[in-house]
Amino acid sequence: MLKEIIELHSLPVRILHWTQVFIIITLIICGFYIHYPGLLNIPFSTIKNIKGVFNFLLIINSSLYIYYSIISKHYLELIFSFRDIRFIPVFFKYIFFLKDEPGYYGKYNPGQKATYTFWFLLILVQIFTGLTLFYPETFGFFVKLLGGLNRIRITHYFATWLFVFTIPIHLYLAITEDPAKLQSIFTGYARR
Amino acid sequence: MLSRREFLKLCMQTTAGMSLARLLRPEILKALDQGEITRSPVIWLELGSCTGESISLDNTLDPDLKRLFLEIIDLRYHWLFIQAQGELAIKTLFKTVEEDAGRFILVVEGSVVTRNDGMYNIVLDRNGQLIPGIQLLKEIAPQAKHVVAVGACAAFGGPGAAYPNPAKAVGVQDILNLKVINIPGCPSHTEWMVGTLAHLIMYGEPELNNYNCPTMFFGKTIHDLCHRRSDYDNGKFANYPGDEGCFYKIGCKGPVTYADCPTRQWNNHINWPVKAGIPCIGCANPHFPDGMMPYFEHLPDIYLPGGKTRIEKIGATLGGITALGISSHMIGSILTGRMGKNQIKGTQLREPNPGEKAPVQEKILDNLEKTEKTSQELVLSKLDEILRYQHNLNIKLMKKPSFLKKLKFWVKKKDEK
Numbered sequence: 001m002l003k004e005i006i007e008l009h010s011l012p013v014r015i016l017h018w019t020q021v022f023i024i025i026t027l028i029i030c031g032f033y034i035h036y037p038g039l040l041n042i043p044f045s046t047i048k049n050i051k052g053v054f055n056f057l058l059i060i061n062s063s064l065y066i067y068y069s070i071i072s073k074h075y076l077e078l079i080f081s082f083r084d085i086r087f088i089p090v091f092f093k094y095i096f097f098l099k100d101e102p103g104y105y106g107k108y109n110p111g112q113k114a115t116y117t118f119w120f121l122l123i124l125v126q127i128f129t130g131l132t133l134f135y136p137e138t139f140g141f142f143v144k145l146l147g148g149l150n151r152i153r154i155t156h157y158f159a160t161w162l163f164v165f166t167i168p169i170h171l172y173l174a175i176t177e178d179p180a181k182l183q184s185i186f187t188g189y190a191r192r
Numbered sequence: 193m194l195s196r197r198e199f200l201k202l203c204m205q206t207t208a209g210m211s212l213a214r215l216l217r218p219e220i221l222k223a224l225d226q227g228e229i230t231r232s233p234v235i236w237l238e239l240g241s242c243t244g245e246s247i248s249l250d251n252t253l254d255p256d257l258k259r260l261f262l263e264i265i266d267l268r269y270h271w272l273f274i275q276a277q278g279e280l281a282i283k284t285l286f287k288t289v290e291e292d293a294g295r296f297i298l299v300v301e302g303s304v305v306t307r308n309d310g311m312y313n314i315v316l317d318r319n320g321q322l323i324p325g326i327q328l329l330k331e332i333a334p335q336a337k338h339v340v341a342v343g344a345c346a347a348f349g350g351p352g353a354a355y356p357n358p359a360k361a362v363g364v365q366d367i368l369n370l371k372v373i374n375i376p377g378c379p380s381h382t383e384w385m386v387g388t389l390a391h392l393i394m395y396g397e398p399e400l401n402n403y404n405c406p407t408m409f410f411g412k413t414i415h416d417l418c419h420r421r422s423d424y425d426n427g428k429f430a431n432y433p434g435d436e437g438c439f440y441k442i443g444c445k446g447p448v449t450y451a452d453c454p455t456r457q458w459n460n461h462i463n464w465p466v467k468a469g470i471p472c473i474g475c476a477n478p479h480f481p482d483g484m485m486p487y488f489e490h491l492p493d494i495y496l497p498g499g500k501t502r503i504e505k506i507g508a509t510l511g512g513i514t515a516l517g518i519s520s521h522m523i524g525s526i527l528t529g530r531m532g533k534n535q536i537k538g539t540q541l542r543e544p545n546p547g548e549k550a551p552v553q554e555k556i557l558d559n560l561e562k563t564e565k566t567s568q569e570l571v572l573s574k575l576d577e578i579l580r581y582q583h584n585l586n587i588k589l590m591k592k593p594s595f596l597k598k599l600k601f602w603v604k605k606k607d608e609k
Contacts, residue, residue: 006541035490036441037427037429037440037441038427038429038431038441040427041427042427043425043426043427044424044425044426044427044429045425045426045427095521097524097525097528097530100530102542136413140401140402141402143402144402144403144478147479147483148448148477148478148479148483149447149448149477150445150448150477150479150483150484150491150492151479151483153448153491154491154492154494154503157491157503158503158506158507161507161510161511162510164511165510165511165514166514168514168518169514169517169518172518172521172522176522176525176531176534176535177534177538178534178538178541179534179535179538179539180538180539180540180541181541183539190540190541191539191540191541192540192541192542
C-alpha cells in the first residue's frame with residue numbers, strides 16, 4: 001500500500017477559517033455584552049465600537065470566503081446538495097452506533113455539509129439583520145417588511161444563540177472523530 | 193406666509209414654556225387674513241378608542257382648545273367637543289361630507305373594529321339606524337382631502353388590537369385604500385396633532401417616513417435624543433426604575449421608537465417618562481403594545497399559536513437539547529470504544545475499505561513509501577492525470593484560459609509534477 005500526504009485545506013481556506021473564528025467569537029462576546037450590559041466597568045461605547053468594527057470585518061471576511069469558495073469550486077464540497085441525500089441513512093447509522101465504519105463521502109460528510117450550509121445561511125441572516133439594525137433609516141423598507149426593529153432584534157439575538165449551540169457540536173466532533181482532519185486545519189496536510 | 197423650511201424649524205425646535213400652537217397661531221392667522229390659506233373643515237371621528245387623543249388635544253394651553261377650533265381649523269363634527277346634539281350634529285356631519293367633499297380633513301381616533309361587521313362599535317344613529325364605525329369610515333374617507341389617524345389605535349391598531357384581540361380591531365390604513373397620515377403615540381402629543389394639522393392646512397402633506405408618520409416629529413429615535421444618552425455610552429445602567437443612569441437594561445424601548453419626546457416633553461414641556469424615572473414603553477412604535485411587552489424586559493414576548501413565550505426559554509430548550517446530544521454521543525462513543533480508536537489510530541486518514549471508493553476531491557501531494565503491492569487505483573489515477581495534463585496542454589494551445597481560471601491565484605498545483 002501507499003503512504004500519501006494529502007492536502008486537505010489550502011492556505012487561504014485556513015486563513016479565512018481562523019479569521020472567521022476570531023471574528024465570530026469576538027462578535028458573540030460583544031453581542032452578549034450589548035444584550036446584558038453592565039458587567040464590566042468600562043464605557044459601553046467601547047464595546048459597541050469594537051462590535052461595530054468587527055461587524056464589517058465579518059462582512060469582508062465572509063465575502064472573501066464566498067469569493068474564494070466560488071473561484072476554487074470549494075463550495076461544491078461545502079454546500080449540502082441533493083446528491084448528499086442518499087448518504088444520509090449511512091451517516092445516521094454511523095452517528096447512532098449502528099455501524100462501525102464512517103464511510104466515505106468526499107471531503108465532508110452530509111452532517112458537516114448541512115452544518116456549514118446552515119452557518120452560511122445564518123451568517124447571511126446575521127449580516128442582513130445586523131445591517132438593518134445598524135442603519136435603520138437606510139433599510140427602512142426592510143424594517144417595515146420584517147415587522148419592526150424589535151422583531152429584527154429578536155431574530156438577530158436568536159440567530160446568535162443558534163451559533164452558540166452549533167459551535168460546540170462542531171468542536172466536539174472535530175476533536176473526537178478525526179484527529180487527522182483536526183491537524184489539517186492547522187497545518188493543511190494529513191497522512192494516509 | 194411662513195416658508196415651509198421655517199415652519200419645520202419651528203416644529204422641531206422646542207422652547208420651554210412655549211407650546212408649538214402658540215408659535216404657529218400668529219403665522220396661521222396672518223396667512224388666513226391675507227387669504228393665502230383657508231380654514232379647512234375638519235371632521236373628527238372616534239371609533240374604538242378611549243377618547244385619549246381628544247383629551248390630549250385638550251391639553252393645548254396657548255391657544256386653548258376654543259381658539260384652536262374657532263380660529264385655525266373649522267371643526268364640524270366631534271362627538272365630544274361640538275355644541276350641537278342628536279340629529280342636528282349628525283346632519284351637520286353628513287352636510288359637510290356632501291358640501292365640502294374633497295376639501296375637509298378627516299381625523300380618525302381609535303381602532304377600527306371589524307368583528308361582526310363592526311357591530312361592537314356603533315358610532316352614531318342615523319334616522320333610527322345604527323351605524324358601525326367601519327361603515328361610516330368607509331363612507332366618509334374617500335371624500336376627504338386628507339385622512340389623519342391620530343393615536344396608536346387609529347394608526348396601527350395599538351392597544352385596541354392587542355393580543356388576543358377579541359374585537360378583531362385594526363388600524364385605519366388596513367381598512368382604507370387611501371394614503372393615511374399616521375400620528376402614533378398613546379396618546380399622541382398635542383403638538384404632533386396641531387403641528388401636522390397646521391402643516392396640512394398650510395403646505396399640504398408633510399414628509400412621511402416608511403410608516404407614514406411625519407418625519408418632523410418621528411424622524412429620530414428617543415434613544416438618540418435622550419438626555420441620558422451619555423449614561424448609556426459611559427456604561428452607567430440603572431437596575432431599577434428611579435435609579436440614576438440609562439434604562440436600557442430594564443427594557444427601555446427608546447432605541448426602537450421614533451419620537452421626539454426627550455426634546456418636546458409632555459404636559460406643556462414639563463416632563464417625560466425617562467426624566468421622571470421610568471423607561472420608555474415605546475407607545476409611538478408601530479408595534480405597540482404587543483411588540484413592546486413586557487415593558488421591563490429588553491426583548492418582547494413571542495406570540496406563538498399556543499400562547500406567548502420568551503426567546504430565552506426557546507434558547508434554553510435548544511441549549512439543553514445540544515448538551516444532551518453531545519453528552520449522550522460522548523457516552524456512546526466511549527462505551528463502544530470509538531473514542532479510543534479514533535484518538536489512537538486517527539492521526540492518519542482512514543484507508544478505504546474494499547468496495548468503497550476513495551474521495552476524488554483529495555489532492556494527493558506525495559507518495560511516502562511504496563510496498564511491493566502496487567495500488568491499481570493509484571496507477572489508474574496517475575495515468576488519468578497524465579492524460580488530463582496532455583489534454584490540457586493541447587487545449588491551452590487552442591483556447592484562451594477562462595476568466596475564472598485566471599482568478600485562481602492561490603490554487604496550488606504541486607501534484608502536476
